[in-house]
Amino acid sequence: MALALGLGSLFNHSDSPNVSFSIDADTDSIRYTTSRAVLPDEELCIFYGDNLWFDPVDMKSIQYAIEKGPEHGWGSLSHLRDDVRNPTFETWQLVEGDPDEIIPEDKLPFVRIKTTPDDPEEEELFTIQTVEAWVVDVPDQRQIATMLRWLRTSGLEDSSVSHLKRIRKNQSSNISTLLLCLTSNSADPPALPNDMELPAPYVVRVPKLVALTQASLKLKSSLWPTNYAPKRKGEFEGWSRGKVRWAWEAMKTVLREATSIKRNGEHPIVAYVPEPYDEAIKEATQMQKAILAHDTRRTTSHPLRHATLNAIRAVADYRAATGDEETVPPLDNDSPSSNLTGVKEPEERRNGSHYLLTSLTVFLSHEPCIMCSMALLHSRVKEIIYITPMKKTGGCGSIACIPKLEGVNHRYGISRWKDGEGGISMEGLEVDEGEDA
Numbered sequence: 001m002a003l004a005l006g007l008g009s010l011f012n013h014s015d016s017p018n019v020s021f022s023i024d025a026d027t028d029s030i031r032y033t034t035s036r037a038v039l040p041d042e043e044l045c046i047f048y049g050d051n052l053w054f055d056p057v058d059m060k061s062i063q064y065a066i067e068k069g070p071e072h073g074w075g076s077l078s079h080l081r082d083d084v085r086n087p088t089f090e091t092w093q094l095v096e097g098d099p100d101e102i103i104p105e106d107k108l109p110f111v112r113i114k115t116t117p118d119d120p121e122e123e124e125l126f127t128i129q130t131v132e133a134w135v136v137d138v139p140d141q142r143q144i145a146t147m148l149r150w151l152r153t154s155g156l157e158d159s160s161v162s163h164l165k166r167i168r169k170n171q172s173s174n175i176s177t178l179l180l181c182l183t184s185n186s187a188d189p190p191a192l193p194n195d196m197e198l199p200a201p202y203v204v205r206v207p208k209l210v211a212l213t214q215a216s217l218k219l220k221s222s223l224w225p226t227n228y229a230p231k232r233k234g235e236f237e238g239w240s241r242g243k244v245r246w247a248w249e250a251m252k253t254v255l256r257e258a259t260s261i262k263r264n265g266e267h268p269i270v271a272y273v274p275e276p277y278d279e280a281i282k283e284a285t286q287m288q289k290a291i292l293a294h295d296t297r298r299t300t301s302h303p304l305r306h307a308t309l310n311a312i313r314a315v316a317d318y319r320a321a322t323g324d325e326e327t328v329p330p331l332d333n334d335s336p337s338s339n340l341t342g343v344k345e346p347e348e349r350r351n352g353s354h355y356l357l358t359s360l361t362v363f364l365s366h367e368p369c370i371m372c373s374m375a376l377l378h379s380r381v382k383e384i385i386y387i388t389p390m391k392k393t394g395g396c397g398s399i400a401c402i403p404k405l406e407g408v409n410h411r412y413g414i415s416r417w418k419d420g421e422g423g424i425s426m427e428g429l430e431v432d433e434g435e436d437a
Ligand SMILES: C[S@@+](CC[C@H](N)C(=O)[O-])C[C@H]1O[C@@H](n2cnc3c(N)ncnc32)[C@H](O)[C@@H]1O
Pocket: 009, 010, 011, 012, 013, 014, 054, 055, 056, 057, 058, 059
């Protein structure tokens, strides 16, 4: 163990230090450097590490995730790697000013990744996706109402054709054609009511998806009359300046923690769940503590101790400890976090998994791997923001995009921090290319 003597022993600890230090092996000394502008009368503090032996006076209420690495910091300066720089942050123009002002999308410090499945708008008739459907010609207009009534009780109606109109009118012959069902729902021609004199059903190709633009509506309706559902404008929720500042502070915590654990030889991979920015969400989620977790695979020799899983586990522990057994409904039904099926989930309500991260934002040093991306989905996270994309292993946009998969019953927002914005950069966060976070 090494102890700092002399002036070095005068520094108190802060979790947002203004002095960083490194060991100079040549002169056998510790070099202290201010890491940002210091105001007159401002106390100079260093970061001791996260295994403190006293109750710090300026520490925010951050709860550290369960398993910590070996002790590091003040009491064990001998562990410190002197090649790891403490991150420094200048002031940032973007976060100065009216906290309620909404920041234009292109000025935000992160890029949002769309998680609704791609639904390419076909411009050419031959690229329209089609499926086969059973239809029947109804020669007499008076039979239509009866047939529509019959359809309702026939068991043929289901949501697979809800993007299509039921009837196609043939202008020249005055014969209407009624859509019965997709051939995927009934391989054989559906049986029609006995008392109606109708020809045999036959198969036509109909559009597989709703029309998202006028151009597509025209093309699709030439096959079969299709419904029109223009894309919602302003798909993404607006971010205020105050919220951007909150995100910046969260990312600074992520980087400081990454630096701190890297000194111990751990992967610099961090997951952080700060207290929510909005008071209403704070109250609804009952998160009165921030949760900070990091990767502990090396120190625990446990391959599943990824930062995200550690954070989720810490949230579960926190909820269990605070006796929070109430379910938390999603606050924003229009956000990507909403349950897409709109159906209550009794099973999840019982095991509580759906509300672990409901309405919460998770800040990550790295794009999570597929396992962690799935765990985030299962925990109903509202959104994640990460700094470093993981080209070979990332499950949120790189090798896969888990919340974008067809059939998942929850989607969460994904944003990638623009490298360097507000001093938050990938520098120092490097891990092996094939490593999963
Ligand atoms: C090396 S001394 C730091 C200087 C010491 N405060 C002094 O005046 O000499 C380390 C001790 O300072 C106290 N200390 C340092 N940072 C603190 C903080 N943020 N909150 C409360 N106590 C702190 C703890 O008692 C710790 O054991």
